[in-house]
């Protein structure tokens with residue numbers, strides 16, 4: 001579909017997203033673009049697990065997911081995180097619909113490694129018809145990264161990789177990761193343009209670690225499709241381009257010029 005822009009809202013930044021941010025998305029829609037939101041909610045899931053005294057552990061940036069953890073993650077993501085985003089978009093004057101990846105089998109996943117990670121999935125199919133139907137009816141889809149799986153019922157999917165899968169399947173023109181840092185930082189400096197090869201060396205030498213790893217891997221993966229632009233930017237809205245869009249790190253293919 002033309003003019004699709006996938007915006008991944010990280011759990012780290014949800015609380016600091018301003019009305020300005022949502023008005024920017026509404027303006028995008030008015031200009032004929034089709035934004036799709038894929039959201040995370042890691043900190044809110046941590047809080048719920050903490051309250052329920054359930055231990056949680058991350059392996060390679062992915063949450064080890066027991067059936068108990070999955071239940072909490074689904075409740076938080078499809079509950080107040082999704083509701084919050086939908087109501088902020090509605091306040092900005094656009095129609096929005098909260099969808100779980102489980103709804104109508106929107107996201108179908110295979111398990112990554114049951115022994116190592118438990119109920120964690122990798123998306124193998126995005127049922128784009130559902131998204132197209134909502135977009136054609138003028139809704140902005142707001143997607144929670146819980147997916148269906150024939151064997152295990154449901155799987156917990158990292159929101160960065162879910163956003164990348166949605167962007168690829170919808171043949172999006174743009175993918176943006178909105179997070180709590182200005183972009184990829186190296187020794188405190190913002191990398192405005194970065195190539196896939198540099199990303200790999202940054203992971204190797206520890207400049208990129210933790211929650212930034214699934215983000216850059218998802219970005220890398222998206223650049224093998226039709227996506228022209230992958231950006232990582234801060235949701236606090238302080239770092240902007242002249243046209244009001246968020247400024248951050250642009251990730252480009254190795255063959256492309258970085259200038």
Ligand SMILES: Nc1ncnc2c1ncn2[C@@H]1O[C@H](COP(=O)(O)OP(=O)(O)O)[C@@H](O)[C@H]1O
Nearest residue numbers: 010011012179181183184185207208209211212
């Ligand atoms: N090189 C890097 N530049 C910027 N942030 C980095 C880098 N390496 C790791 N990070 C970490 O990645 C975090 C963003 O990932 P994460 O906390 O998972 O956010 P989100 O909830 O938005 O997905 C940053 O807050 C920072 O701690």
Ligand SMILES: CC(=O)N[C@@H](CCC(=O)OP(=O)(O)O)C(=O)O
Nearest residue numbers: 011040041042062063157158159
């Ligand atoms: C498998 C896995 O790690 N799932 C994530 C899903 C939410 C997410 O990715 O949230 P952020 O974008 O805020 O990190 C989790 O359980 O935290």
